[in-house]
Amino acid sequence: MYYDIIESPIGPILLAGNEKGLKHLDFLKGKKRIEIPADWIENKKFFREAARQLEAYFSGKLESFDLKLAPEGTDFQKSVWKALCEIPYGETRTYKEIAVSIGKPRAYRAVGLANNRNPIAIIIPCHRVIGSDGKLTGYASGLDIKEFLLKLEENNLR
Structure with missing residues (x-):
């Protein structure tokens, strides 16, 4: 597995993947942190795009990503992540709306768990999912990062 660390307005971001595609995008600051395994190889060129x-x-300047992704998860998780990718830039959906969109209208809690397990934050836009009351809820890396990303998108739509 290759990796690179890039700087961003929300702190360092870890990218990891292999020839199959990007497998991880994680924040090195915030609540959810990842340790870089010793057998991963740093490769800036691999993650240039x-x-x-x-x-x-x-x-x-970019609302939609065009990258080869290879997230690992269950079929259910992958269906949720696919639905997340269909949420337009600058918009939000509730956990229940995602559950309905994947044909599992009562599985909104499971959608929340799949959202939490999303290994490719930002690109699979789990930050665009909010509570049914319209409030920001549950973001593995912290609500401050979720709020930043939503405001970034909202401000760039204008």
């Missing part, structure tokens, strides 16, 4: 697209996203 991902870094370029993330830089464009943070500068308000």
Whole structure:
């Protein structure tokens, strides 16, 4: 597995993946932290395009990513992550709306768990999912990062 660490307005971001695609995007600051396994190999060149697209996203010039992704998870989790990718830039959906969209209208708690297990934050936009009351809820890396990402998108729509 290859990895790189890039700088962003919300702190260092870890990218990890292999020839199959990007497997992880994680924040090195915040509540959810990842340890870099000793057998991972640093490779900036491998992640050049991902870094370029993330830089464009943070500068308000990119609304949709075009990267090869290879997240690992259950079929249910993958269906949730696919639904997350369909949430338009600058918009939000509730956990219940995601559950309905994948044909499991009563599985909104399971959707929340799948959201929490999303290994490729930002690109699989789990930050766009909010509580049914419209409040920001549950973001593994901290609500401050979720709020930053939502405001970034909202401000760039104007």
